Amino acid sequence: MFSSQVIKSWARRLWAVAGAVNIRAKILGIVLGLVILLGVGLTVFVRQALHRAMHTELEVLAVSVASDLASRSTDLILVNNLYALYDLIQETRQNYPDIRYILILDKDQRPLLSTFGNALPAGLLEANLLAPGERYRLYAFNSPEGRILDAAVPIFDGRAGQMRVGFSEDSITRTVSLVTSQLLLATLLVSSIGILASIFLTWALTRPILSLAQAAQAVGRGDFTQRVERWADDEIGELSDSFNQMITDLQLAAEARRERERLRGELVERVISAQEDERKRIARDLHDQTSQALVSLIVQLKLVESARTKAERAQSIADLREQLRATLNDVRRMAYDLRPGVLDDLGLSQSIQWFAEQCRKNSGIQIHTLIDAACDRLPLHTATAIYRVAQEALSNVVKHSRAAHAWITLKNNDEGVELEIRDDGVGFETPSGAAPLEGLGLFGMQERIQLLGGRFEIQSEAGKGTIIRARVPCLPKEMES
Secondary structure: OHHHHHHHHHHHHHHHHHHHOHHHHHHHHHHHHHOOOOOOHHHHHHHHHHHHHHHHHHHHHHHHHHHHHHHHHHHHHHHHOHHHHHHHHHHHHOOOEEEEEEEOOOOOOEEEEEEOOOOOOOOHHHOOOOOOOOOOOOEEEEEEOOEEEEEEEEEEEOOOOEEEEEEEEEHHHHHHHHHHHHHHHHHHHHHHHHHHHHHHHHHHHHHHHHHHHHHHHHHHHHOOOOOOOOOOOHHHHHHHHHHHHHHHHHHHHHHHHHHHHHHHHHHHHHHHHHHHHHHHHHHHHHHHHHHHHHHHHHHHHHHHHHHOOHHHHHHHHHHHHHHHHHHHHHHHHHHHHHOHHHHHOOOOHHHHHHHHHHHHHHHOOOOEEEOOOOOOOOOOOHHHHHHHHHHHHHHHHHHHOOOOOOEEEEEEOOOOOEEEOOOOEOOOOOOOOOOOHHHOOOOHHHHHHOOOOEEEEEEEEEOEEEEEEEEOOOHHHHOOO
16 A cells, blocks of 8 residues: 555656646647547447456357257157268358367267267367257367367257357457557547547647736736737637736826836935025025024124223123023024924914904904814824914915905714815916916915915916815724724
């Protein structure tokens, strides 16, 4: 008995050999093997069935001929007419070419007459003797002339002797051999047809597969113009359609990726440019305000030193104090512009309300706020961007709109966060398709929102105010978790 490991090892080796053969050879081998197996199996089956049928038929014929001879020879034996009996057995041999001998025994089982003459083959007499009461007996044996079927029947119920007839089985052998050769020839013919059919089948099956393989290699090299032909309305045809659709999707994805890379490059340039602009602004503010203020402080200190009277010195100290307070406010404003600390301390909703209150105090514009407190749970980068947009938009209202009222709405809905700043000021013309005006800071607001994957809209018309609307596809932190 073979162990399971040995069987698995042989199975792996067999599969390795079969897997190394291309699919055409596999299909050809399968078809040819099935045809040959079916042909050989059918040949063996037909050969055995035909041999059994013909042998049975020969047995029936042998018994029938022997019985007929026994019946016709009864009177001749009883009257001892051996001449007529001899003519009878010769006539019978002529009528049945497969008869090799006829042997007539008397009632004492001694040879009475035969086609052998006076000498019987050794052992033939004792080979097939009837027992008392038997109706017939068959016995097959090999002889120098081939295989012989011996049929023995009683004559006149055994009272006149026995009739023995020997039939040759050569006709069975010849017939079976002829049928076998014809079946083998038919198997060869069918195998040839099967080979041709399998060649066509492998061509029909492997051609689209090879086309798919070549197209896949081309796609792997980045050629998305490849398409495969739909050969038929079957599984391979569906595979071809799916492959073509996959190439189309890959092409669209590649184009989208290139577009994203282009936009990313532009975004990097804009970010770098924004950083440089911010640095320039900070440097300008430090130069124009902080440095000038420091110079002024130095001058004020000299005035304090040079003061002659107590009153002059007190006035110089008071001026110095105011100058220091103004410088400190400028430094705080610069720090606030870089990062609004109020956003960390109060949250987004309170920060926007605080800034709106500062704008109201400085400008006198009535600013109304409607802010959803759930927006305080927005991610930090989203909250910062929305605050900057609101800050810039309110600054534009104060500086340019000449409005009496302004409205700020911040709400959270199923689509994300929506910020709207509206005023009743003078407005401005926004031609269809025109880019936002950089001078009003609208471009910066648009960039911030687009970086978050949102949408930025401006609606304005001269004399009818302005509406700025920003939508960001973002949920509060608690909902995201």
